[in-house]
């Protein structure tokens with residue numbers, strides 16, 4: 501499993517791509533039946549356990565999503581909100597990071613992921629998530645680079661080493677690949 505894989509609007513996954521070592525996230529930090537790739541899952545659980553020690557309640561509300569699930573989700577957004585909204589706020593099937601099993605959407609104690617950016621849990625994540633290998637994937641000042649609007653709830657596991665690089669240099673995964 502390549503933890504540094506780049507999936508975005510230019511770099512899709514194959515329709516039949518399914519990570520081979522998905523693991524269910526512990527119920528103390530997840531809604532039921534959410535899965536991540538094993539190494540991402542273990543580090544997510546450790547991160548949430550450490551956050552709990554600081555009275556931060558972080559919960560996964562979406563993690564691995566199959567191609568078919570993403571297809572249904574995208575079609576739902578087009579139907580209810582229109583193509584323009586769908587393409588800015590959701591990913592076409594095959595183009596979602598969630599299909600890698602390395603991306604996770606979270607919420608804090610207020611129970612609303614849309615408002616996660618205003619929570620104390622978000623502040624904690626901004627300070628600490630890279631130590632566990634997770635980065636904020638779609639920052640507010642990088643919308644033109646990532647192609648996605650700001651998503652304070654969406655985190656991506658890239659491994660601890662790369663996460664530290666991206667965090668310290670304040671760059672996105674796209675900028676990291678452009679640089680190489």
Ligand SMILES: [Zn+2]
Pocket residue numbers: 562598603604605653654655
């Ligand atoms: Zn997400």
